[in-house]
Amino acid sequence: MLEMKECELIIQKALREERSSLLIDEAYRICNLHHIPTPKFRVVIRLQEAVERANEIGYPVALKILSPQILHKSDVGGVILNVEDEKELRTEYEKLVAEVNRREPSAKVTGVLVEKMMVPSTEVIVGGIRDSQFGPAVMFGMGGIFTEVYDDVAFRVAPIDRIDALNLIHGLKGSKVLEGTRGKPPADLDSVINVLTNVSDLMIEHGAITQLDLNPVIVYSDAVCAVDSRIILSETGDV
Amino acid sequence: MDLDPFFKPKSVAVIGASREPRKFGHVIFKNFVESEFKGKAYPVNPKAESILGLKTYPSVKEVPSELDLAVIAVPAPMVPPIIDECLSKHVKAAIIISGGFKEVGEKGEELELEIREKIRDSGLRIIGPNCIGVYDPVNHVDTLFLPRYRLRRPKQGPIAFISQSGAFGSAVLDWAASQDIGISKFISIGNKIDVDEVDILNYLVDDSLTKCITVYVESISRGREFLKASSRVAKNKPLIVLKGGVTNEGASASLSHTGSLAGSAKVCAGAFKQAGVVQAQTVDELLDYARALAYQPLPRDQKDIAIVTNGGGFGVVSTDEASGLGLKLAKFNPETVRTLREKLPEYATVHNPLDLVGDADVERYRSALDAVSSDPNVGIILVIVLLQTSFIESDVVDAITESQVTYGKPTVVCTIGGEFTQILVKMLEENRIPSYPTPERAINAINALIQYAKALEDINKKQQLNERGTAQADRVTKRNTTCRWPSPS
Numbered sequence: 001m002l003e004m005k006e007c008e009l010i011i012q013k014a015l016r017e018e019r020s021s022l023l024i025d026e027a028y029r030i031c032n033l034h035h036i037p038t039p040k041f042r043v044v045i046r047l048q049e050a051v052e053r054a055n056e057i058g059y060p061v062a063l064k065i066l067s068p069q070i071l072h073k074s075d076v077g078g079v080i081l082n083v084e085d086e087k088e089l090r091t092e093y094e095k096l097v098a099e100v101n102r103r104e105p106s107a108k109v110t111g112v113l114v115e116k117m118m119v120p121s122t123e124v125i126v127g128g129i130r131d132s133q134f135g136p137a138v139m140f141g142m143g144g145i146f147t148e149v150y151d152d153v154a155f156r157v158a159p160i161d162r163i164d165a166l167n168l169i170h171g172l173k174g175s176k177v178l179e180g181t182r183g184k185p186p187a188d189l190d191s192v193i194n195v196l197t198n199v200s201d202l203m204i205e206h207g208a209i210t211q212l213d214l215n216p217v218i219v220y221s222d223a224v225c226a227v228d229s230r231i232i233l234s235e236t237g238d239v
Numbered sequence: 240m241d242l243d244p245f246f247k248p249k250s251v252a253v254i255g256a257s258r259e260p261r262k263f264g265h266v267i268f269k270n271f272v273e274s275e276f277k278g279k280a281y282p283v284n285p286k287a288e289s290i291l292g293l294k295t296y297p298s299v300k301e302v303p304s305e306l307d308l309a310v311i312a313v314p315a316p317m318v319p320p321i322i323d324e325c326l327s328k329h330v331k332a333a334i335i336i337s338g339g340f341k342e343v344g345e346k347g348e349e350l351e352l353e354i355r356e357k358i359r360d361s362g363l364r365i366i367g368p369n370c371i372g373v374y375d376p377v378n379h380v381d382t383l384f385l386p387r388y389r390l391r392r393p394k395q396g397p398i399a400f401i402s403q404s405g406a407f408g409s410a411v412l413d414w415a416a417s418q419d420i421g422i423s424k425f426i427s428i429g430n431k432i433d434v435d436e437v438d439i440l441n442y443l444v445d446d447s448l449t450k451c452i453t454v455y456v457e458s459i460s461r462g463r464e465f466l467k468a469s470s471r472v473a474k475n476k477p478l479i480v481l482k483g484g485v486t487n488e489g490a491s492a493s494l495s496h497t498g499s500l501a502g503s504a505k506v507c508a509g510a511f512k513q514a515g516v517v518q519a520q521t522v523d524e525l526l527d528y529a530r531a532l533a534y535q536p537l538p539r540d541q542k543d544i545a546i547v548t549n550g551g552g553f554g555v556v557s558t559d560e561a562s563g564l565g566l567k568l569a570k571f572n573p574e575t576v577r578t579l580r581e582k583l584p585e586y587a588t589v590h591n592p593l594d595l596v597g598d599a600d601v602e603r604y605r606s607a608l609d610a611v612s613s614d615p616n617v618g619i620i621l622v623i624v625l626l627q628t629s630f631i632e633s634d635v636v637d638a639i640t641e642s643q644v645t646y647g648k649p650t651v652v653c654t655i656g657g658e659f660t661q662i663l664v665k666m667l668e669e670n671r672i673p674s675y676p677t678p679e680r681a682i683n684a685i686n687a688l689i690q691y692a693k694a695l696e697d698i699n700k701k702q703q704l705n706e707r708g709t710a711q712a713d714r715v716t717k718r719n720t721t722c723r724w725p726s727p728s
Binding site: 129132137155156163 | 458459462463466503505506507508509510512513697700701704725
């Protein structure tokens with residue numbers, strides 16, 4: 001219940017500041033509080049701090065700009081992936097801040113997120129929405145080309161149980177990929193199911209969240225990790 | 240909540256009953272008078288003395304008995320005061336046939352609000368407005384204002400049909416009648432001022448005459464209640480929904496990726512799957528699926544298909560169609576193969592799809608169906624029978640029906656052709672063996688049987704989980720444990 005309370009505090013703070021979306025560290029925190037794994041992450045405001053935190057987390061790391069005015073970080077050069085060591089971090093950190101300042105001078109940068117760079121694997125998309133007819137709903141899609149080109153996504157209305165989650169996964173044309181192809185081991189379906197049921201709970205528990213994106217969620221043979229998270233809030237704070 | 244007065248009224252007033260034969264009120268009143276309707280029907284019309292020889296009453300209030308049902312067919316602005324009269328008369332149910340409400344704009348919408356306000360907290364339930372009401376072939380309630388020579392009424396049967404659109408409903412009814420397809424109840428819900436699809440589903444779930452429910456809706460007014468009602472129905476009988484207006488115009492510009500991928504159609508499809516609803520994508524599918532699900536038993540654990548045909552081409556197309564949908568053809572067991580080799584001529588190849596070859600007669604069908612139906616590897620049977628050859632007589636219908644009844648396996652027929660074929664199609668329909676004119680439609684109907692069987696298996700699994708309390712326990716552990724966290728790499 002403490003977890004619920006912390007989530008609500010994060011949401012209320014954002015609403016007080018009249019933000020319609022959460023910063024990525026806040027979104028990650030809410031995910032973690034709902035037992036949805038994310039990469040290890042730290043928020044820093046100075047280069048020296050970034051160096052220290054990156055050492056703790058371990059290279060390679062990713063850097064993501066934090067600004068309430070920037071929703072689509074990569075569109076303004078606000079994301080740098082695969083920073084391999086301290087030397088690279090020092091140059092890339094300065095470049096990141098300078099680039100965002102140049103392209104989005106009016107945006108107020110509140111910090112930089114340093115996060116563990118995860119090893120690539122099969123990617124899926126998990127999302128949450130509020131449908132006008134059916135209310136809170138959970139989305140699942142196979143990542144990359146499956147979603148973008150083939151529109152291979154499906155929904156279930158929250159709350160969902162494990163059977164619903166499994167049917168949701170198996171209903172997709174691309175879900176065969178998760179069974180392991182071309183020598184890849186099968187994906188950790190159990191953890192994918194956990195993410196889906198947890199997102200379902202999350203959407204039901206927090207009425208202020210209108211949309212949620214975990215895009216992508218990287219799926220390994222023994223774990224999953226949401227490596228980006230976007231949470232959109234309703235303007236009024238409740239739905 | 241009880242909708243009985245709509246379907247089993249002991250007394251009905253037709254308000255707006257007219258002497259003019261083409262007027263809606265006239266046709267509706269005539270339906271009650273000239274059918275075997277057992278209750279009393281009263282015409283209400285302040286301007287006429289008598290209609291069809293029966294004394295007319297100037298208002299509902301003057302009708303000399305209690306009223307279960309009022310059918311209202313007067314211009315929209317006249318409806319609210321009539322509702323007042325119905326309320327003071329304690330009428331139990333009203334069907335507002337009249338158009339001119341929400342569908343014509345703001346003025347009409349105001350009228351709807353006015354009526355809704357009037358009936359709030361009253362016992363009066365309303366179907367409509369802007370609808371064609373109810374057709375119940377058992378109790379002979381028929382408020383369809385379309386004359387019988389234009390819209391033939393279907394006979395009694397196992398399929399209930401709910402339609403939001405009156406025109407869609409009447410066209411399908413007329414077509415169903417022409418195909419000898421029987422209906423248990425038909426309800427056109429129109430603008431859904433009060434009674435909506437959720438209410439009707441909750442009513443029909445307990446209706447023993449209804450074996451299968453079909454629904455055409457454009458808008459679902461109470462999404463979550465609809466889900467609850469449809470899962471309750473699906474547990475008890477198949478529910479097939481054709482949802483109109485599913486194009487993704489709803490996927491409006493959106494801040495998140497998920498939002499832009501959503502669109503009401505996909506959420507709707509997901510919701511249907513979750514509830515165990517079989518979704519039809521076309522008008523054909525709605526009744527195709529309904530006939531398969533209403534007439535045939537469901538496949539059990541074994542869901543592989545055997546195809547028996549006298550035309551190689553249709554067998555091939557059916558096989559392609561099945562594999563396209565991810566359905567499996569059965570592998571005959573050795574005993575079946577042995578029997579078939581014995582019974583079939585040498586030039587017939589013994590595998591699935593089983594081609595009995597063009598000179599197949601009824602006897603050949605009979606032995607093939609016997610062998611295939613008793614094979615434990617076979618769960619569902621598709622019989623393709625092309626009646627253009629002179630080797631086959633109409634007793635092939637008996638052969639198919641007998642093997643279905645004897646072995647209890649779901650059986651679907653594919654046959655296409657002219658007048659001779661049509662006679663056999665009707666015989667099959669009479670025997671509750673659904674037949675389809677193309678392999679695609681037959682395989683799709685089989686797919687509907689499989690889908691619903693699987694949905695029921697899921698529903699039972701969930702129920703078992705809930706009964707053991709494990710579903711609940713599962714939620715608790717989930718709270719306390721984490722997903723496995725990825726190890727730093």
